[in-house]
Amino acid sequence: MSAPLLEVNDLKKHFRVRGGFLGRAPAWVYAVDGVSFEIARGETLSLVGESGCGKSTVGRAILRLFDVTAGQVVLDGRRIDDLSAGALRPIRRRVQVVFQDPFSSLNPRMRVKDIVAEPIRNFGLAASSADLDARVAALMDKVRLPREAVERWPHEFSGGQRQRIGIARALAAEPELIICDEAVSALDVSVKAQIVNLLQDLQQELGLAMLFISHDLAVVEHMTHRVAVMYLGKIVEVAPKRRIFAAPQHPYTQALLSAVPVPEPGANRQRIILKGDVPSPINPPKGCRFHTRCPYAFDRCRVEEPKLQPTEAGHLAACHLLEGAASAAA
Amino acid sequence: MSPPPAIALPAESVAAAPTLPDLWPPVKPLRGFTGFLRRHPTVTIGAALLIVMVLIAVLAPYLGTVDPTTLNTSRRTREPSALYWFGTDMLGRDIYSRVVYGARVSLTVGFSVAILASIAGLAIGLVSGMVRWADGFIMRVMDGLMSIPPILLAIALMALTRGSVGNVVMAITIAEIPRVARLVRGVVLSLREQPYVDAAVAAGTRMPMIILRHILPNTLAPMTVQATYICASAMIVEAILSFIGAGVPPTVASWGNIMAEGRALWQVKPFIVFFPAVFLSITVLAVNLLGDGMRDALDPRLAKGL
Numbered sequence: 001m002s003a004p005l006l007e008v009n010d011l012k013k014h015f016r017v018r019g020g021f022l023g024r025a026p027a028w029v030y031a032v033d034g035v036s037f038e039i040a041r042g043e044t045l046s047l048v049g050e051s052g053c054g055k056s057t058v059g060r061a062i063l064r065l066f067d068v069t070a071g072q073v074v075l076d077g078r079r080i081d082d083l084s085a086g087a088l089r090p091i092r093r094r095v096q097v098v099f100q101d102p103f104s105s106l107n108p109r110m111r112v113k114d115i116v117a118e119p120i121r122n123f124g125l126a127a128s129s130a131d132l133d134a135r136v137a138a139l140m141d142k143v144r145l146p147r148e149a150v151e152r153w154p155h156e157f158s159g160g161q162r163q164r165i166g167i168a169r170a171l172a173a174e175p176e177l178i179i180c181d182e183a184v185s186a187l188d189v190s191v192k193a194q195i196v197n198l199l200q201d202l203q204q205e206l207g208l209a210m211l212f213i214s215h216d217l218a219v220v221e222h223m224t225h226r227v228a229v230m231y232l233g234k235i236v237e238v239a240p241k242r243r244i245f246a247a248p249q250h251p252y253t254q255a256l257l258s259a260v261p262v263p264e265p266g267a268n269r270q271r272i273i274l275k276g277d278v279p280s281p282i283n284p285p286k287g288c289r290f291h292t293r294c295p296y297a298f299d300r301c302r303v304e305e306p307k308l309q310p311t312e313a314g315h316l317a318a319c320h321l322l323e324g325a326a327s328a329a330a
Numbered sequence: 331m332s333p334p335p336a337i338a339l340p341a342e343s344v345a346a347a348p349t350l351p352d353l354w355p356p357v358k359p360l361r362g363f364t365g366f367l368r369r370h371p372t373v374t375i376g377a378a379l380l381i382v383m384v385l386i387a388v389l390a391p392y393l394g395t396v397d398p399t400t401l402n403t404s405r406r407t408r409e410p411s412a413l414y415w416f417g418t419d420m421l422g423r424d425i426y427s428r429v430v431y432g433a434r435v436s437l438t439v440g441f442s443v444a445i446l447a448s449i450a451g452l453a454i455g456l457v458s459g460m461v462r463w464a465d466g467f468i469m470r471v472m473d474g475l476m477s478i479p480p481i482l483l484a485i486a487l488m489a490l491t492r493g494s495v496g497n498v499v500m501a502i503t504i505a506e507i508p509r510v511a512r513l514v515r516g517v518v519l520s521l522r523e524q525p526y527v528d529a530a531v532a533a534g535t536r537m538p539m540i541i542l543r544h545i546l547p548n549t550l551a552p553m554t555v556q557a558t559y560i561c562a563s564a565m566i567v568e569a570i571l572s573f574i575g576a577g578v579p580p581t582v583a584s585w586g587n588i589m590a591e592g593r594a595l596w597q598v599k600p601f602i603v604f605f606p607a608v609f610l611s612i613t614v615l616a617v618n619l620l621g622d623g624m625r626d627a628l629d630p631r632l633a634k635g636l
Contacts, residue, residue: 063532092534105525109547118543119533166529173533 003077004038005209006062006095006177011035011071013054013061017282029281031057033233034071036308039177044203044210046220046241048256049230050278055213058230059179062211063097064088076176093123096170100182102162106154112165113150116140119173139168142205143198160191167198177209184219196223217260221245226314229253232289233281235308239315249317251294288320296321370627376619383613387433395427398583407599416605419591428583429605435584436565436613439499443564444557446503451510452553458511459518460541469515472508480505484567488576498577502564513556517549551628558621562614569610585610 073081099105126132143164237250255272291301308318402422416425487501571577572586585606592602
């Protein structure tokens with residue numbers, strides 16, 4: 001395989017929580033604490049995990065909506081996390097985003113055509129105003145909205161239609177990578193299916209790579225090539241879709257998958273019920289971050305942090321229990 | 331399964347079917363300017379009253395008035411009559427003429443303060459909301475200004491200058507700026523976090539355009555509403571300043587001045603205070619109605635006709 005389109009190396013993002021009045025020591029939220037993965041051209045990587053595990057922060061860090069604390073973001077062989085705002089702007093065209101909430105992701109005071117035309121204008125993609133109109137019309141066709149819709153305001157559309165407008169805006173920049181930050185989570189089931197299918201069609205048609213951030217494992221199974229599972233700011237397992245759904249290796253992944261409802265009455269399945277809550281990312285547990293809830297935890301897990309290492313070809317997991325498999329694979 | 335066969339109805343029974351009365355006639359959407367006025371009656375009433383007041387102020391010399399400063403010692407404190415519609419004050423000046431000319435002062439002060447305080451407050455609030463390091467300092471200054479009651483602050487500022495309409499406008503404006511700045515800053519801070527702003531950043535929009543296109547238009551609605559309240563409040567503060575003798579000079583007819591002069595006689599000649607008070611109340615009410623109505627009308631989800 002050729003060089004990956006996007007490479008994320010040991011990405012860290014720590015948010016400062018104000019320590020309070022009178023200069024108490026500031027506390028830090030370790031939202032993302034050493035995350036690495038890569039995405040090939042045309043590939044979909046899903047980032048899954050519970051709420052608050054830092055998956056959206058990864059997406060926003062790649063988009064440089066804030067500066068990262070440490071680590072690298074490499075797009076097509078070029079490091080982009082340390083570029084100045086001006087140097088980054090032309091590169092922004094290559095990575096676009098679709099957000100979760102179809103209502104707050106469109107400016108209520110802009111017409112649809114201005115929303116969709118904004119990236120085209122910014123990156124100077126249209127040769128003339130006629131070209132601009134033609135591009136906007138073509139984008140409306142791509143996301144299966146009527147061309148007349150361009151004259152209307154966002155509030156005149158339903159949630160699914162608004163999400164299509166958001167997708168059209170993302171496509172307008174002619175990106176190579178689209179970050180879908182819970183892009184279908186706010187939609188009801190039938191609309192969700194339509195948008196998922198639209199995203200898949202567009203990906204095939206345009207050869208897009210996608211970082212699909214989601215907590216909805218059913219959608220992930222339908223959409224993705226590979227899956228990365230996050231827990232408390234770290235990736236615990238990465239594997240191709242078939243591997244992760246058929247033979248999850250990390251105890252957390254196993255528990256997560258056992259929570260997916262099976263649409264079959266009387267289906268016999270074993271659920272792994274985790275005890276307790278996710279620990280606070282302000283004060284994450286030492287050693288393996290999952291040891292406070294892991295049914296298999298032993299002494300070593302409390303002191304030593306397991307590394308993400310290959311257990312089989314293309315399958316990585318971070319667990320001391322899998323080290324035998326890891327050394328065999330290596 | 332095949333579909334059930336269609337039931338053939340006898341032709342005469344179909345023809346005999348009575349036409350049902352139209353219980354629910356289609357609702358005609360209220361379109362255009364008149365539709366907008368009918369959908370927002372408070373805006374209509376407020377705007378109509380305010381337009382009347384503006385007309386009174388502008389057309390003051392043509393409304394059967396005499397010079398509001400002419401003294402007539404032989405006709406002091408006359409009751410309202412066909413000749414002196416609102417009566418005369420203790421110096422024999424025609425109160426009707428003074429009230430009509432007083433509308434000029436009140437409206438000038440109200441509108442000027444609303445516009446100036448909005449512009450200054452918008453600028454300060456935008457800087458405070460967008461430039462994080464300046465925020466702490468600016469807002470502490472605003473907090474300091476806000477900790478002084480606006481009337482006291484205006485009195486103190488008037489004490490530093492001469493009484494004139496311009497100085498009254500400046501004094502009230504300075505007292506009102508912090509409220510606008512605080513409102514705009516709050517709105518800007520919440521707008522910055524909106525996903526559409528993040529999407530615009532990702533789409534390569536430069537910061538000045540983000541402010542101009544995504545932040546500013548969304549602050550205008552709450553700010554316009556705030557401006558109407560400031561307009562109403564400024565007219566009241568002007569009247570209070572004039573009433574206590576810290577406002578426009580006593581030679582200028584303003585509603586506050588008329589009331590101040592009638593204060594000593596209000597138990598025996600209540601009409602001197604009554605008419606300017608009624609005009610002040612109606613004007614403030616009109617502005618507040620307009621503000622309330624605009625708050626609803628400027629919501630983009632409802633504002634199709636605007």
